[in-house]
Amino acid sequence: MNTHQKSMLAIANQQTYDLFAPEALLNPYPLYKQMREEDPVHYNQSFGYWVLTGYRDVEAALRDERLSADRTALFINQLGNLDVNLIQNFIQVISKSMMAKDLPDHTQLRKLANQGFTTRAIESWQSIIQNTTDRLLDNVQSHGCMDVVSDLSVILPGLIISEIFGVPEAQRANLSRWAIDIGTFWGAPAPGSSNIEEYARKADLAVAHFSALIRQLIEERRRQPGTDMISLLTVAYQEQGLNLEELPPQCMLILNAAHLTTADLIPNGVNALLHHPEQLRKLQENPALINAAVEEIIRFDTPAPFVFRVAKQDLTIGGKHILKGSVIALGLGAANHDPAKFDSPEVFNITRSPNEHLGFAPGIHFCLGVVLARMELAICFTTLLRRLPNLRFDPDKQAIPRHTSLVFKGFDSLPIKF
Numbered sequence: 001m002n003t004h005q006k007s008m009l010a011i012a013n014q015q016t017y018d019l020f021a022p023e024a025l026l027n028p029y030p031l032y033k034q035m036r037e038e039d040p041v042h043y044n045q046s047f048g049y050w051v052l053t054g055y056r057d058v059e060a061a062l063r064d065e066r067l068s069a070d071r072t073a074l075f076i077n078q079l080g081n082l083d084v085n086l087i088q089n090f091i092q093v094i095s096k097s098m099m100a101k102d103l104p105d106h107t108q109l110r111k112l113a114n115q116g117f118t119t120r121a122i123e124s125w126q127s128i129i130q131n132t133t134d135r136l137l138d139n140v141q142s143h144g145c146m147d148v149v150s151d152l153s154v155i156l157p158g159l160i161i162s163e164i165f166g167v168p169e170a171q172r173a174n175l176s177r178w179a180i181d182i183g184t185f186w187g188a189p190a191p192g193s194s195n196i197e198e199y200a201r202k203a204d205l206a207v208a209h210f211s212a213l214i215r216q217l218i219e220e221r222r223r224q225p226g227t228d229m230i231s232l233l234t235v236a237y238q239e240q241g242l243n244l245e246e247l248p249p250q251c252m253l254i255l256n257a258a259h260l261t262t263a264d265l266i267p268n269g270v271n272a273l274l275h276h277p278e279q280l281r282k283l284q285e286n287p288a289l290i291n292a293a294v295e296e297i298i299r300f301d302t303p304a305p306f307v308f309r310v311a312k313q314d315l316t317i318g319g320k321h322i323l324k325g326s327v328i329a330l331g332l333g334a335a336n337h338d339p340a341k342f343d344s345p346e347v348f349n350i351t352r353s354p355n356e357h358l359g360f361a362p363g364i365h366f367c368l369g370v371v372l373a374r375m376e377l378a379i380c381f382t383t384l385l386r387r388l389p390n391l392r393f394d395p396d397k398q399a400i401p402r403h404t405s406l407v408f409k410g411f412d413s414l415p416i417k418f
């Protein structure tokens, strides 16, 4: 097929690239493949943004300084005709977080945030993760069945990051609810969705509550520092003579990022392993493969399949002219299945090497929590396989993949037996 035929086909197919179609949310990889082959730099008219699906384009875009990480334009786009004041708190706080900052402003915020990830702190996480995982499995061990989501994945990362941050126990359930409310709007729900007003209101309220709690915790730790991450960050800001008012957006970002992605990766991983019994067996027989297995799970069923950027100037990607101000969805999940980069990308292979997936978004915004994420996932899967050796899908219950978000791919329910 020549270039002209390809672009005619792409135009003819414009309406069919529906990333929110139920079958695409269930299994987006065939659609990603089709888009990558027919129109890898695609303008989706009904969503109002560009979608990149090829590894080379996505990787280059992650490192492209002509693209801004400030996604305010996406959030306003999502609102459709609704009043932007609906998300006033949300925009104000989110746009101050390091994830929304470009160079050079990003550098200082990132350096400061790194102060919360000291070697000593990281060492202390191991036992927090192991104890929390064991505690949750103790609750279900004698039942012979569990829901990987409601009994484990939706709770575990929140408990761990709350412990690391020293969030009082009484506030932890609120924190998880706020993280979900913020993530639901942040996670690019279908433009024009009938729930958008509800999502926006909940996200805005959650940001207000969340900020108030973080401010209170910062004030407490300022007066009486401990060894938790809020204390470490508060001290770092004070040592630099910085205004502590700038800290809550960063804390909120870390808390939210830690909650949502890991919560999705756990069921995605269990699902992938149960669908590939020979890989599961290999891992059970050789637990030392766990780190490679975690990377393959992230590649194979990427929990954050899209990140968004906004063009700071007119530019060209893959021969397409993209205007300043355009919103661009970078398909990390699609790139992770690009045959130009990965041999047999549809094969789930826990010993895949090399495995240069884009799941943690290389570039200046490369996942800050990567060490914690990898440690958490390795411990969680190792413990699951050790304690529940006869792991299998529950034949009497239905798994429910999540249907609301483009940015977060996971399950609402994944019932298993053991």
Ligand code: HEM
Binding pocket: 069, 098, 099, 100, 110, 253, 254, 255, 257, 258, 259, 261, 262, 265, 298, 303, 304, 307, 308, 359, 360, 361, 364, 365, 366, 367, 368, 369, 370, 372, 373
């Ligand atoms: C499986 C688990 C995880 C995955 C797949 C993941 C993925 C990502 C991705 C794709 C980004 C880039 C976002 C963008 O550029 O728009 C990111 C950034 C980030 N992640 Fe993670 N993440 C995970 C776990 C965590 C954890 C546990 C934490 C916190 C402890 C965390 C904290 C962050 C932060 C703070 C950023 C922003 C960094 C910056 O803007 O410089 N993540 N993560």
